[in-house]
Amino acid sequence: MQKTMENKAIICRELTKEFGDFKAVDRISFEVNQGEIFGFLGANGAGKTTAMRILCGLSYPSSGEATVAGFDVYKQQEQIKKNIGYMSQKFSLYDNLTTLENIEFYGGVYGLSRPEIKERSAQLVHTLGLEKEVKKLVGDLPLGWKQKLAFSVAIFHRPKIVFLDEPTGGVDPITRRQFWDMIYEAAASGITVFVTTHYMDEAEYCHRISVMVDGRVEAIDSPANLKARFHTDSMDEVFYQLARGAKRTAD
Amino acid sequence: MKVLGFLLQKEFRQIFRDKTILAMMFAMPIIQLIIMPLAANFEVKNVNLVYVDHDHSSLSQKLVHKIASSGYFKLVATPSSYGSAMTFIEVGDADLVLEIPAGFEKNLVREGSQRINLSVDAINGTKSVIGGGYLQAVIKDFNRALDLNIKLATTASTNTAAAISVDTVNWYNPRAEYKYYMVPGILVLLLTLIGGFITALNIVREKEIGTIEQINVTPVQKWQFILGKLVPFWIVGMIVFTLGLIVMYLVYGIFPKGSIALLYLFAAVYLVALLGLGLLISTFADTQLQAMFVAFFFMMIFMLMCGFFTSIDSMPDWAKQLSGLTPVTHFITVVRLIVLKGSGFADVKTELGWLLGFALALNGLAIFNYRKTT
Structure with missing residues (x-):
């Protein structure tokens, strides 16, 4: 049992989250391999964010099992939290702190030492080309910069898995492209990427994707296989065919 | 401990960066302490x-x-x-x-x-x-x-009717001046406002912006997060208290008769209790508006029941008991005793017990009620 878990970053079995009568997440099962870029697709209100919050240890499941980085989502949330990075839909760096101060804070919170933080942040600022912005308040940066910075902060402590909840919402195509370059770099360095998105071109960048409809995972495979299965050459079409049957209205 | 250091550093950076909050925390109490006792006067003239x-x-x-x-x-x-x-x-x-x-x-x-x-x-x-x-x-x-x-x-008689005449001496406040009574009280109320509101609003603000979720997804422990919020505002409160004492001396010439160390001991414990209330409110409220209203509700009760505006002795029994259940009552009593009467530790130790009780209960509840996973 433990052996098979080791090369799986995430394992979900019949994972369910109910709010009263409403099943936000309905018996979903899937596995994510280490180092994989896993696209977690679904219409608004399909239950993606709820599922992701459970996997991040922010919310208790109602039933089913799941392990993240080998740790149980019921009992070992704090262990999970040490091993993951998370970038939520809402921009969650501190607007009234500077770029460097934000990096320093989140690095420190994850237990990095000050010399480590200093070294890595210098490197990060250089890679991002943010040398001129380090002393600026994060609130004054343009959105594209903010998102790239938020992602960099989420993987600053070198987690095993990073969860990205619609990381490119509202970002221009060029920045989105740069953002995905960063995701690829992270995956190349061994970080498993679990990402939700509404952009189907981004779905194509993923190794494998799952599509959620009304709380259930309706399909899970590589983009190429899915397109073959639905006899189409666009991911948009795959998504339409799957999501058309949805009964829930968007939130 | 190391993580706590980062939390504190971040909090202080934010406090000192927000000039409005900074002014609210330091300048307003001092201005109010200078103005309010002049106006808030129970003496009836004119x-x-x-x-x-x-x-x-x-x-x-x-x-x-x-x-x-x-x-x-x-x-x-x-x-x-x-x-x-x-x-x-x-x-x-x-x-x-x-x-x-x-x-x-x-x-x-x-x-x-x-x-x-x-x-x-x-x-x-x-x-x-x-x-x-x-x-x-x-x-x-x-x-x-x-x-x-x-x-x-x-009448021819020279023996006037015997009459009892009463001469009153005002102990601890010889000229029965209201400022001696009011100024320490107002100082306590200002400290209460700062302690009760600022922590509650601060944490709920993080909820509103969404940064608290980012914190909850990190391995930060509950006690670290809560101490990271308590300590900065506790320090701010102690500074305000010190400034208040200075204003009290410079403007009103009131110097505590009792031990200053004892006064600080009480202020320290009292602030922990009040900050605990703020924390507790923040665990229930989702928006700053909610937090504001809940905090305001408690503040109103505290102010009206604490014996500042009306004498507790003349309240009905149920109100007396309620008054004993508000931390402000105990602190105001103690501050007046120490500042005006020069009471020592033995005279006020029951009040210290009360305040410690409030501090433990409120912070305990807040820690219990704060959930990193829902």
Whole structure:
């Protein structure tokens, strides 16, 4: 049992989250391999964010099992939290702190030492080309910069898995492209990427994707296989065919 | 401990970056402490009096002079009829009407007694009751002098009736000046506002922005997060308290009679209790508006029940008990005891017990109720 878990970053079995009568997440099962870029697709209100919050240890499941980085989502949330990075839909760096101060804070919170933080942040600022912005308040940066910075902060402590909840919402195509370059770099360095998105071109960048409809995972495979299965050459079409049957209205 | 260091650093950076909050925390309490005691004064002065004299005798003139020279009353008018005097009360220009009937002097001298009429506008309760009381005291005094004059003249006997006269000494506040009573109280209330509101709003703000979720997804432990919020505002509170003591000394010349260390010990524990309340509120509220209203609700109860505006001894029993259940009551009592009376530790140790109890209970509940995973 433990052996098979080791090369799986995430394992979900019949994972369910109910709010009263409403099943936000309905018996979903899937596995994510280490180092994989896993696209977690679904219409608004399909239950993606709820599922992701459970996997991040922010919310208790109602039933089913799941392990993240080998740790149980019921009992070992704090262990999970040490091993993951998370970038939520809402921009969650501190607007009234500077770029460097934000990096320093989140690095420190994850237990990095000050010399480590200093070294890595210098490197990060250089890679991002943010040398001129380090002393600026994060609130004054343009959105594209903010998102790239938020992602960099989420993987600053070198987690095993990073969860990205619609990381490119509202970002221009060029920045989105740069953002995905960063995701690829992270995956190349061994970080498993679990990402939700509404952009189907981004779905194509993923190794494998799952599509959620009304709380259930309706399909899970590589983009190429899915397109073959639905006899189409666009991911948009795959998504339409799957999501058309949805009964829930968007939130 | 290392993680706590990062949390504190971040909090202080944010506090010192937000100039409005900074001003609210430090400048406002000081300005309020300088202004409020001058205005918030329970002493009743300038009671507006209308005097209706139907007698026009030397005795009635003497009475009005005595009243006017007491310093508490302002003679608004001296109309000739009670009806026109009442119009002054109706439009709000007068608080009291004193009516002297015709034959006042004659009856006093002949019969040895005379009734006069006092009408009071009871809308402003404090002013009318206290003003009426002052007026009666003045008349009583006038009466006694009258007794001597008339009785000595009419009766041959020289042994005056035995009377108990009371001389009052105001201990701990010899001149019964309100500032000695008010200033320490106001200092406590300002500290209460800062402690109760700022932590609650600060954490709920992080909820609103969404940064708290980012914190909850990190391995930060509950106690680290809560201490990271408590310590900065505790320090801010202690600085405000110190500034308050300085203002109290420089502006009002009040220097604590008792031990300053003891005063700080109480302030320290009290702030922990209050910050705990703020934390507890923040665990329930989702928006700053909610937090504001809940905090305000408690603040109102605290202020009205703490014995600052009204004496706790004159409250009904249930209110007395409720008053004992608000931390402010205990702190205000102690601050007055230490500052004015110079009480030592032995005199106030039960109050310390109360405050420690509040601090433990409120923070315990807050920690219990704060969830990183929902």
